[in-house]
Amino acid sequence: MSWIVRLQKSSLGSKYIMAITGAGLFLFLVGHIAGNLLLYFGFEAFNAYAYALQHLPYGLLWIARGGLLVMTIAHVYIAYRLSFHNRAARPQRYQYEATLQASFASRTMPYTGTVVLLFILFHLAHFTLHLVGYDGPYTDPVGRHDVYKMVVTSFQNPVYSLLYIVSMAVIGFHLSHGLSSMWQSLGLNHQKYNLFFRKVTPLIGWVVCIAAASIPLSVLIGIIK
Secondary structure (H helix, E strand, O other), rough: OOHHHHHHHHHHHHHHHHHHHHHHHHHHHHHHHHHHHHHOOHHHHHHHHHHHHHHHHHHHHHHHHHHHHHHHHHHHHHHHHHHHHHHOOOOHHHHHHHHHHHHHHHHHHHHHHHHHOOOOOOOOHHHOOOOOOOOOOOOOOOEEEOHHHHHHHHHHHHHHHHHHHHHHHHHHHHHHHHHHHHHHHHHOOOOOOOOHHHHHHHHHHHHHHHHHHHHHHHHOOOOOO
């Protein structure tokens, strides 16, 4: 384990960890949102998906949750450590000039990252731990946990829907810089692929977030009901 400690203490190693964990978390987000889009196909499709996910064999669900927890902790820890060291190392004049040249998304990464972390905690309390906004239990006609009804009932509350839509916008800003800088951190920055890395991958992040935000919006306007 000593090599892991040495890796995260070095600036280059920290950037590798940030990029790899960020990529892993983004891939999870893509899969998670893709599954949630089954809401558009009705309660049977979505509840069957949720049931299959909850009953994965060999403890795969808990293994995946453990991996996500480790990646999230590593990503958050390295992000705040790098942010602290960068602030401490920069003279005021250099920091001001760099701020003028940096994009809005890059300048606000620590803040959007904090909002994303708070949203994750709320999302877990909301739909996984049922500590917030839960009026269940919900059961569908074949005796499964009616996740479809739980989601729809929750998003019929404009406060929860607005919270999710705004959070998806913040995540979009976070990804718009994170996805483009991830390739550079991994040493994959090349003139041939810069357009893809800097323009297309952030666009993919925005598409995923817009797809996610469409769900509470569709519930509010009655498309999903």
